[in-house]
Amino acid sequence: MAWTNLVLTTILGLLLALHAAAAPEESYDEKLKLTQFKDGKVLAEFYFTRFISPSAVKKAKDNHYTLLPRSIGEIIQSFGVKELHLTFTQGTWNHEKWGYSPLSAPGGVQLWSWFETANVDSQWKGLTHALAGLFCASLNFIDQSATAEPLLSFRTNGTVTSASELTESNSPQLRYGSLPREAVCTENLTPWVKLLPCQTKAGIASLFNAYRLFDGNFHSMGTHLRPICTDAMCEQRGIEFVQTLAVVLDPMRLDNRKDWSLQTIFERKLDSACPVAENTQIVVTVPETSGFTFRPSPPDVKQDGKGHTIATYPIHRETPKNMDVGITWSNPTVNHTIDRTHSYIRANRYLTGYGGERGGLSVDLYNYRSSAIPVTYFESIPWILKLYLHTLKVETSVNKSTAVVGDIFFQPAIDRGRPSVLEMQLTLPPNSTTTISIEFDKAFVKYTEHPPDANRGFDIGAAVISLRADEGEQNTRIYTETLLISLPTPDFSMPYNVITLTCTLIALFFGSMFNLLTRRFEPLTIKR
Amino acid sequence: MSKPSSTSFEKDSPDISNHEDEDPVVRIPVWTGIALRLALFFYTDASSFFKHRVETSTPVTSWKRFQEGLHLFQHGLPPYDGGVYHQAPLLLAVFNFLPPILIPFLFVALDYWIARGLVEIASYKRKTLQEEVWPEPTLKPTLLAPPPLEEESDEEETETPNQETAGLNRDAHTEQIKEAPKGDTLIPPWLVDDPATLLPKKRPKATKKTPSQPQDVTRPVDALLQAEDIGSIYLLNPFSVMTCLAQSTLLFTILAVIHGLRFAIRGNRSLSMLCIAIAAYLSLYPAMMIAPAVLILARNSHVGISKEMRTSLPLFIGYAVALLGLSYLLIGSWQFLESTYGVILFVPDLTPNIGLFWYFFIEMFDQFRTFFLCVFQILVFIFVVPVSMVFKNHPLFVAFLLTAIMAIFKSYPSLGDTALYLTFLSMNRELFKYMRHSFLVFSALFFASVLGPLFYYLWLYAGSGNANFFYAITLVFALAQVILITDTGFAMARREWDRLNPDLRTKRVELIHR
Structure with a gap:
């Protein structure tokens, strides 16, 4: 029966080959981008990209998962999520020195999601609770009072809408929430790593050394989910599921030298590629054209024309173990100057005023280019600050203030109900500083609404400045600093005293009035 | 001698025209208050200062929120x-078409109208006070006499027809004083230090020629109030000056309340109910003022209170519904109900003010919040009802x-509310001598007014x-x-009690349940 075996094996092999050739149902890529800035800091960006084809999405609906983690697939299905972006961040991205990166994110947790269901609010609530459980974070604190619906910012990254969908009544809806206060640490990293196909056993994720990752100037891990069209009419849609991790590390801090390698910055070496990954590569970018050497010498080096040298190292299963990638500098000088050609928009947000009653919020937007730049400014302020729209002022250093402001969308806050949302279309004049300022009153909140460390204050999430995608890229977003506001605090030990004292007064009043209204004067008879 | 002087005062008290010249108090005209406001508005920063003070601007009246x-x-x-604007639609x-430059003038004008209304109410009060019937005692009321004044000069200068009796009574009085601890009669303090007895020497001779009334020494002498004074008292009250400078929309409520009473005094039921309805529409609580307005209307038209109520209340409800309907037409939704009356009733905004709610509900346990909100x-x-029943003969006191x-x-109380009731209090001057704790009260009010801003500063700014x-x-x-x-x-x-029990005026009394 040897020949039958042979035939069967051949048929099976053919079938498998056909199957594989038809269309890859799911694919997985890993990419590590290492960029050294002029000041010596190294940005490591990990991309773990999965593409799930429409047919695999259908299988997932029958609880048949391969590369897409089941926990994520169930979240998509049960909450009607079309697109999801969740980032956990610590530190502030320095736009001025580090330029713009798609992985820059505001401090704390940021979550925005497009929905395709009827009752979005309850689905959003379910989503935040599910993600809170999944990532071991307090995402469930993004309730209605912290949820915004941006109208102009956060357009979809994916191809969400086809023409036919726009006419439907249940067009996709956006929800945005952030938790600026969330402390991101290993308990968030561990569940995030568990979603990777090889976890930290193989592939670029084997570099994850929690001690090093959380020791950087900036740390952000993201989970991004977006639909991708697979045909021209966008009838069929697959899912792109990307996990990203960006960390800015400082080799200068370790031994005061610009030289670095994976070993020095992560204390790990790359053992092997993840077997599931189709492509694994490491890309090293240096903002110089000479004065350094790549170690080991890369198979592919090119200049990008902007003064950057880019080296690419493909990683295969055959790649030797204990691979280390790094740079040795012959020119050890560090350049701290700021290059305005790449970071041409800068934003600074700060508080004005003093005292516990009221204050002001100001944002300085700098445009360093000699052309006007259209931007969208988005701000979601919790209800504890009562914004006064009539005090909103937009001023520019150059005298063209009339043309600066386009559309303004403002949603006033409702106490304990929803945040204030301010969204503005601005055209920043060339070489100018534009200042947006608005006044607010601080709310006096119930003693139970204060956080446990009440005198630390409340965090106000970052404002988002979206640059229009005019250079054929994704929308670039710039995040401002998060702010810390101290609200006036009551005396937390006082509830019983206050209740007692106030009620005594009321009892005194009621008793006296009752006396006055029910009793009458009578002559006093004195018995002798 | 005090007794003769008091009786001479008594004689001419119904004579209003003479009295105006007699009172030695320097009259401060109403327009000084107006001038003061305008000066503070246009020559100082007081307006922007008070606009931000929690004592004058509450979440439901603040000009900034407006x-x-x-x-x-x-x-x-x-x-x-949104959570910022809680005022009536x-x-x-009103302000949509008003040029901003006129706004300070409008608020000063509001205060002026309030003062005019108060003057009219005060003259009504004066009239009712004069018409007040004091039954004559059946017994001879010379059992007791007020004590002599300390100044001997009074005795010499004042010449009264009753000097003889006064002299006689003086001896009786000294005996009385000795007996007082043992007996059941006493000299009531409101007869002892009656302010009217302190002012006899400046009285022109002409007044003595007015026909005398039957004398009743046990009746306290009231210094008649001057209606114009009440307007001045309101306009010069620092609390009301601050409220005006803060451009608190509470002034509209006060104006409506005052005019509700003013039109009731004029007997104009419809306008009165309209004004009370406006006041209630603006800040809900003044709906209670329907009670004094109805009492005044009933008194003026000599009908029963319940009958008056049956005609007035539908008017009030009709006007209130019409105002709410107009608001609906203006805003296009009923959302304003929750955002105005809902905020007044459920107190979601816990910004400090001079009232009792804010700290109580900041500190309140969540599970008892509803209960205490209801109680408060x-x-x-x-x-409303018991006070109106007990004091139904004194609508302005109600x-x-x-x-x-x-x-x-x-x-959400503010100093403007305090200013309003203090003005009503100043109309009841005849009660001052019966009060037992006025020193305590006014000291406490004064010290609280001074220390309040200081302590607020210590809390929120100095830390x-x-x-x-x-x-x-x-x-x-x-x-206080x-x-x-x-x-x-x-x-x-x-x-x-004194008025209705002439024979018992000098007896000790006690409060008992009937």
Whole structure:
């Protein structure tokens, strides 16, 4: 029966080959981008990209998962999520020195999601609770009072809408929430790593050394989910599921030298590629054209024309173990100057005023280019600050203030109900500083609404400045600093005293009035 | 001698025209208050200062919040779809077309109209006081006499027809003093230090020629109030000056309340109910003022209170519904109900003020919040009916009590409310001598007014005090006002008892349950 075996094996092999050739149902890529800035800091960006084809999405609906983690697939299905972006961040991205990166994110947790269901609010609530459980974070604190619906910012990254969908009544809806206060640490990293196909056993994720990752100037891990069209009419849609991790590390801090390698910055070496990954590569970018050497010498080096040298190292299963990638500098000088050609928009947000009653919020937007730049400014302020729209002022250093402001969308806050949302279309004049300022009153909140460390204050999430995608890229977003506001605090030990004292007064009043209204004067008879 | 002088005063007291020249108090005309306001508006920063003070601007009356609402309204945004604007919709319509330069003038004009209304109310009060019937004692009322004045000069200078009897009574009086601890009669303090007895020497001779009334020494002598003074008292009250400078929209409510009473005095039932409906529409609590207005109307038209109520109440409800309907037409939704009356009743905004709600509900346990909200709100309204029943012959005193209760126990009180009831209090000058705690009350009010801003500063700006400091001051302020209300209520009850029981005026009395 040897020949039958042979035939069967051949048929099976053919079938498998056909199957594989038809269309890859799911694919997985890993990419590590290492960029050294002029000041010596190294940005490591990990991309773990999965593409799930429409047919695999259908299988997932029958609880048949391969590369897409089941926990994520169930979240998509049960909450009607079309697109999801969740980032956990610590530190502030320095736009001025580090330029713009798609992985820059505001401090704390940021979550925005497009929905395709009827009752979005309850689905959003379910989503935040599910993600809170999944990532071991307090995402469930993004309730209605912290949820915004941006109208102009956060357009979809994916191809969400086809023409036919726009006419439907249940067009996709956006929800945005952030938790600026969330402390991101290993308990968030561990569940995030568990979603990777090889976890930290193989592939670029084997570099994850929690001690090093959380020791950087900036740390952000993201989970991004977006639909991708697979045909021209966008009838069929697959899912792109990307996990990203960006960390800015400082080799200068370790031994005061610009030289670095994976070993020095992560204390790990790359053992092997993840077997599931189709492509694994490491890309090293240096903002110089000479004065350094790549170690080991890369198979592919090119200049990008902007003064950057880019080296690419493909990683295969055959790649030797204990691979280390790094740079040795012959020119050890560090350049701290700021290059305005790449970071041409800068934003600074700060508080004005003093005292516990009221204050002001100001944002300085700098445009360093000699052309006007259209931007969208988005701000979601919790209800504890009562914004006064009539005090909103937009001023520019150059005298063209009339043309600066386009559309303004403002949603006033409702106490304990929803945040204030301010969204503005601005055209920043060339070489100018534009200042947006608005006044607010601080709310006096119930003693139970204060956080446990009440005198630390409340965090106000970052404002988002979206640059229009005019250079054929994704929308670039710039995040401002998060702010810390101290609200006036009551005396937390006082509830019983206050209740007692106030009620005594009321009892005194009621008793006296009752006396006055029910009793009458009578002559006093004195018995002798 | 005090007794003769008091009787001579008594004689001419019904003569109003003469009295104006007699009173030695320097009259401060109403327009000084107006000039003061305008000067402070245009030559100082007082206006922007008071606009931000929690004592004068509450979440439901603040001018800054009103500006925000107006801004939203003028830009086509729903003003009530947010947590900032809690004021009545029709105010938006009033200010929508008003040029900003006229706004200070409007607020000063509001205060002027309030003062004019108060003057008219005060002259009505004066009239009712004069018409007050004091039954004659059946016994000879010379059992007791007021004590002599300390100044001997009084005795020499004042020449009265009753000097003889006065001299006789003086001896009796000294005996009386000795006996007083043993006996059941006494000299009531309101006869001892009656202010009218202190002013006899400046009395022109002409007044003595007026026909004398039958003398009743046990009747206290009231210095008749001057209607114009009440207007001046309101306009020069620092609390009302501050409220005006803060451009608090509470002034509209006060104006409506005052005019509700003013038209009731004129007997114009419809306009009166319209004004009370406007006041209730603006800040809900003044709906209670329907009680004094109905009492006045019933008194003027000589019908029963219940009959008057049956005609007035439908008018009030009709006007209130019409105002709400107009607001609906203006705003286009009923959202404003929750954002105005909902905020007044449920107190979601816990910004400090001089009242009792804010700290109580900051500190309140969540599970008891609803219960105490009900208790606090019921407390404000519960006294309308009993107070109106007990003091139904004194509608303006009812107005005083109700405005005072509102000023203490409403959810967002401010100094403007205090100014209003203090003006009503100043109309009841005849009660002052019956009051037992006025020194305590006014000292406490004064010290609370001074320490309140200081402690607020220590809490929120200097950081060297905490919330309890300001809370304690609001508590003292409320306590002083509570004592003031009950003390005034007692004074009125005692005076009524004295008036209706001529034979027992000099007896000791006690409060008992009937």
